[in-house]
Amino acid sequence: MKAFVTAHRNALRRALAQLASQPWGSLLSLSVLGCALAIPLALHSTLSSIKSATYRMGADAEVNVFMDPKATLEDANALRAKLSTLRGVTSARLVTKEAALETLNKRPQLADLMGSLDGNPLPHAIILKPERSEPATLERLRAEVNQLPGVDRVSADFEWLRKLRRIVALGEAVILAAALLLSVAVVLVIGNTIRLEVLTRRDEIAVSTLIGASTSFVRRPFLYFGFLAGALSALLGWGIAVGGIAWANTHLSPLATEYGIQFSIQLPSVFEATAYILAIACLALLGATFSATTMARQR
Amino acid sequence: MIRLVEASKRYPGGHEALTAVSLDISAGEFVAVTGQTGAGKSTLLKLIAGLERATSGDVLVNGQNLKSLGPAGLAVLRRSLGIVFQDHKLLFDRSAFDNVMLPLEIADFPVKEAQRRARAALDKVGLLAREKANPISLSGGEQQRLCIARAIVSRPAILIADEPTGNLDADYASAIMGLFRSFNQVGVTVVLSTHDLPALATVQARRIELKDGRVLAGEALA
Ligand SMILES: Nc1ncnc2c1ncn2[C@@H]1O[C@H](COP(=O)(O)OP(=O)(O)OP(=O)(O)O)[C@@H](O)[C@H]1O
Ligand SMILES: [Mg+2]
Numbered sequence: 001m002k003a004f005v006t007a008h009r010n011a012l013r014r015a016l017a018q019l020a021s022q023p024w025g026s027l028l029s030l031s032v033l034g035c036a037l038a039i040p041l042a043l044h045s046t047l048s049s050i051k052s053a054t055y056r057m058g059a060d061a062e063v064n065v066f067m068d069p070k071a072t073l074e075d076a077n078a079l080r081a082k083l084s085t086l087r088g089v090t091s092a093r094l095v096t097k098e099a100a101l102e103t104l105n106k107r108p109q110l111a112d113l114m115g116s117l118d119g120n121p122l123p124h125a126i127i128l129k130p131e132r133s134e135p136a137t138l139e140r141l142r143a144e145v146n147q148l149p150g151v152d153r154v155s156a157d158f159e160w161l162r163k164l165r166r167i168v169a170l171g172e173a174v175i176l177a178a179a180l181l182l183s184v185a186v187v188l189v190i191g192n193t194i195r196l197e198v199l200t201r202r203d204e205i206a207v208s209t210l211i212g213a214s215t216s217f218v219r220r221p222f223l224y225f226g227f228l229a230g231a232l233s234a235l236l237g238w239g240i241a242v243g244g245i246a247w248a249n250t251h252l253s254p255l256a257t258e259y260g261i262q263f264s265i266q267l268p269s270v271f272e273a274t275a276y277i278l279a280i281a282c283l284a285l286l287g288a289t290f291s292a293t294t295m296a297r298q299r
Numbered sequence: 300m301i302r303l304v305e306a307s308k309r310y311p312g313g314h315e316a317l318t319a320v321s322l323d324i325s326a327g328e329f330v331a332v333t334g335q336t337g338a339g340k341s342t343l344l345k346l347i348a349g350l351e352r353a354t355s356g357d358v359l360v361n362g363q364n365l366k367s368l369g370p371a372g373l374a375v376l377r378r379s380l381g382i383v384f385q386d387h388k389l390l391f392d393r394s395a396f397d398n399v400m401l402p403l404e405i406a407d408f409p410v411k412e413a414q415r416r417a418r419a420a421l422d423k424v425g426l427l428a429r430e431k432a433n434p435i436s437l438s439g440g441e442q443q444r445l446c447i448a449r450a451i452v453s454r455p456a457i458l459i460a461d462e463p464t465g466n467l468d469a470d471y472a473s474a475i476m477g478l479f480r481s482f483n484q485v486g487v488t489v490v491l492s493t494h495d496l497p498a499l500a501t502v503q504a505r506r507i508e509l510k511d512g513r514v515l516a517g518e519a520l521a
Contacts, residue, residue, distance in 0.1 A: 006407050006408075203390055210377070210382070211401065212374045
């Protein structure tokens with residue numbers, strides 16, 4: 001056990017020395033990888049922020065039920081009571097035709113138009129607050145309410161929300177594809193880095209083997225090197241993504257405020273960042289293992 | 300400790316470098332393999348160190364038949380030996396000190412202990428003052444001694460040295476021979492090859508003479 005720990009500690013030290021022996025070269029190639037890795041992370045954060053924003057907007061969703069113009073106030077009260085017991089409905093509020101007219105009368109732009117009307121052409125309306133705001137749920141609710149007697153029209157126009165969610169889903173698919181491609185790239189790039197590293201150290205490897213180094217002894221520092229290089233480029237990628245998001249937010253937030261929305265891109269959580277760095281380090285380890293093993297076999 | 304039974308070696312595409320060599324070396328012996336260039340001295344030492352495999356016959360080291368060892372087993376064997384290569388095989392991308400550290404790193408020694416031992420080995424061959432030097436800046440004799448320091452640093456029971464007095468002048472050569480003698484006196488089995496008979500004459504050694512890959516009859520104490 002002690003020997004095992006010493007062996008790994010020594011290998012780690014040799015890998016760190018390897019990284020430190022050409023700090024600028026290492027930093028440069030790690031930054032290139034880091035830049036590429038920042039892209040899906042930043043896109044992912046952006047998209048999940050948009051996603052949660054659309055849910056927040058959806059939470060304010062209302063379904064307007066317009067009644068037959070001939071319906072009486074009793075009819076309206078009865079319908080409101082019925083609707084409020086419907087599954088998926090949190091609350092149902094009655095807006096009488098009188099109240100609606102009142103509201104419209106208050107608008108100065110409409111004063112002329114309202115004055116020319118004789119009587120009240122508006123129907124009673126009931127405003128529903130749905131429990132959930134997924135487009136599919138809303139659509140089902142709309143259809144159900146539409147069939148009730150006395151109901152003239154149900155307006156639940158969430159087409160824009162549905163479209164936005166579809167775009168988000170598409171974006172998620174694109175990010176997944178980019179992440180998969182980048183995973184392959186990490187394996188290949190780190191694999192190639194290790195291959196070059198093995199080549200520059202071939203004298204050391206040859207001499208070590210002559211004086212009794214085992215294959216695993218020769219391979220081990222390269223595996224640590226790969227893992228560390230992967231973790232470092234992921235760390236750089238995370239830094240770049242966080243910087244990019246912070247910069248984008250300084251421009252986005254004022255814009256969103258102008259439209260009366262609260263919106264900013266959320267930074268990746270500690271858990272997300274850790275998982276991201278670990279996953280990339282493991283991919284790099286895979287590339288390093290592959291490379292070091294094939295190189296060892298070729299000798 | 301070391302035994303060859305009818306061991307032969309034919310290099311791929313080459314002629315037979317060793318033919319049916321049988322010999323016995325016991326623990327604590329000082330053995331010098333002599334012979335003209337091309338006689339098979341290096342080949343014999345490589346068979347013992349497990350750096351080459353016998354084409355036929357058996358090579359036994361510490362009772363282990365090398366035939367039965369795979370690459371991992373041979374690596375373990377080589378770690379237990381001290382080997383001085385004819386062409387040094389020093390690494391020129393690091394200091395003399397780090398060259399001597401290499402076998403200890405391979406044996407996964409804790410760093411502190413390894414550094415202590417490396418200094419002691421450099422001190423034994425008189426190179427402690429040059430520990431930071433790059434081997435390329437060392438003279439031929441110093442490189443040779445550095446090589447010896449690397450071979451003894453892990454305190455092997457068997458020391459194998461191929462032409463350790465290679466291109467050195469007489470004084471230097473006998474100093475190196477003396478160094479091997481001193482290791483032998485503390486119990487290390489030494490097997491070296493040389494064609495430097497005058498230097499060999501300065502130490503007491505059992506001579507095994509090779510000619511065209513065969514052991515000449517009538518081994519004698521030189
Ligand atoms: N790797 C090899 N491949 C083919 N032939 C080889 C190889 N190594 C040695 N030989 C041949 O085997 C024979 C013995 O070589 P060896 O190196 O053992 O001789 P030596 O006694 O050590 O010579 P020297 O004194 O020059 O070092 C020589 O004819 C040499 O050409
Ligand atoms: Mg030779």
